[in-house]
Amino acid sequence: xxxxxxxxxxxxxxxxxxxxxxxxxxxxxxxxxxxxxxxxxxxxxxxxxxxxxxxxxxxxxxxxxxxxxxxxxxxxxxxxxxxxxxxxxxxxxxxxxxxxxxxxxxxxxxxxxxxxxxxxxxxxxxxxxxxxxxxxxxxxxxxxxxxxxxxxxxxxxxxxxxxxxxxxxxxxxxxxxxxxxxxxxxxxxxxxxxxxxx
Amino acid sequence: xxxxxxxxxxxxxxxxxxxxxxxxxxxxxxxxxxxxxxxxxxxxxxxxxxxxxxxxxxxxxxxxxxxxxxxxxxxxxxxxxxxxxxxxxxxxxxxxxxxxxxxxxxxxxxxxxxxxxxxxxxxxxxxxxxxxxxxxxxxxxxxxxxxxxxxxxxxxxxxxxxxxxxxxxxxxxxxxxxxxxxxxxxxxxxxxxxxxxx
Numbered sequence: 001x002x003x004x005x006x007x008x009x010x011x012x013x014x015x016x017x018x019x020x021x022x023x024x025x026x027x028x029x030x031x032x033x034x035x036x037x038x039x040x041x042x043x044x045x046x047x048x049x050x051x052x053x054x055x056x057x058x059x060x061x062x063x064x065x066x067x068x069x070x071x072x073x074x075x076x077x078x079x080x081x082x083x084x085x086x087x088x089x090x091x092x093x094x095x096x097x098x099x100x101x102x103x104x105x106x107x108x109x110x111x112x113x114x115x116x117x118x119x120x121x122x123x124x125x126x127x128x129x130x131x132x133x134x135x136x137x138x139x140x141x142x143x144x145x146x147x148x149x150x151x152x153x154x155x156x157x158x159x160x161x162x163x164x165x166x167x168x169x170x171x172x173x174x175x176x177x178x179x180x181x182x183x184x185x186x187x188x189x190x191x192x193x194x195x196x197x198x
Numbered sequence: 199x200x201x202x203x204x205x206x207x208x209x210x211x212x213x214x215x216x217x218x219x220x221x222x223x224x225x226x227x228x229x230x231x232x233x234x235x236x237x238x239x240x241x242x243x244x245x246x247x248x249x250x251x252x253x254x255x256x257x258x259x260x261x262x263x264x265x266x267x268x269x270x271x272x273x274x275x276x277x278x279x280x281x282x283x284x285x286x287x288x289x290x291x292x293x294x295x296x297x298x299x300x301x302x303x304x305x306x307x308x309x310x311x312x313x314x315x316x317x318x319x320x321x322x323x324x325x326x327x328x329x330x331x332x333x334x335x336x337x338x339x340x341x342x343x344x345x346x347x348x349x350x351x352x353x354x355x356x357x358x359x360x361x362x363x364x365x366x367x368x369x370x371x372x373x374x375x376x377x378x379x380x381x382x383x384x385x386x387x388x389x390x391x392x393x394x395x396x
Contacts, residue, residue: 072297075294077242077290077294084279088330092275092326115333116333118336119339120337124337128286128290128334129330132326132333134329135326135328138315138317139322139325144271
């Protein structure tokens with residue numbers, strides 16, 4: 001398949017890229033500052049330009065999303081708005097603008113995360129963003145069929161424990177290769193409206 | 199208790215008002231166009247003014263939230279932004295600004311809805327908003343204790359079936375009195391971070 005991979009040069013995106021190319025897919029890499037196509041999907045105009053340049057694709061996989069981490073009492077409305085624009089609206093717009101661009105039975109795979117279900121201090125904007133996307137995926141799935149849309153919702157990566165492990169005490173980490181397999185499941189499988197927890 | 203009730207003159211708010219006053223609570227009614235205090239909580243400045251006028255309260259209960267209904271393919275980024283501002287950020291801001299205003303063991307009760315779990319066509323912005331809030335509630339709860347925050351997540355009201363029943367085929371409706379009891383459970387109970395499905 002021809003697959004558009006957004007956030008392709010990040011920690012997760014690199015693993016997804018390796019796994020998808022290893023399975024014989026043609027992967028077009030997209031990033032704000034790396035990859036073959038340079039676009040910031042938090043700007044709808046850049047998403048439109050990205051689809052224009054990419055041409056017809058069989059699948060869109062996203063491994064990019066930015067949210068601020070602050071305590072509720074110290075956050076401002078702009079922090080929640082930044083999380084909304086940086087992770088929620090950006091990915092919703094990938095689906096919305098992608099509908100006429102992606103193959104008839106093509107798929108969208110979005111990135112969410114464990115904070116939708118299990119909170120951590122300072123994580124309320126991330127929780128909000130992930131919960132928003134997981135409900136959106138269920139709703140969009142029933143409208144866009146036979147195109148499909150799923151979310152991948154990992155916990156902290158095993159490879160990131162040195163940096164972020166302290167924020168997830170006692171929570172089992174997940175290896176990047178296993179997260180990448182959830183993308184494979186979404187892209188090559190037949191289900192839609194699912195939230196895959198690798 | 200002294201309870202601030204936002205959206206007090208709407209279909210749900212009227213039922214919540216009747217139930218809370220029936221249990222002996224002092225309820226301050228708030229609405230955009232009705233109630234004792236006229237404030238639009240989608241504007242953070244008006245939420246600040248509302249708390250300034252209301253003074254110390256024991257609980258904040260919200261029965262107000264606006265989202266547009268459109269198919270994903272026909273929606274624009276502004277539609278999702280409107281849902282975010284009209285239901286998500288408005289209620290997050292009630293909590294955020296309420297922390298220094300509400301009693302030490304006071305509570306916040308937010309309104310979400312069944313579309314977080316069960317989608318309907320044209321409902322993706324509503325699903326997104328409800329999912330966002332249900333995850334936010336879990337995250338905020340662990341930070342604001344001993345203050346509490348819960349969500350009430352009803353399906354279509356029995357009393358609204360004539361207007362909206364066609365959008366929820368085969369889904370069991372819920373009586374407004376039962377939804378109001380979920381607010382009682384949140385306000386008078388001791389749990390936090392819960393999503394009550396009446």
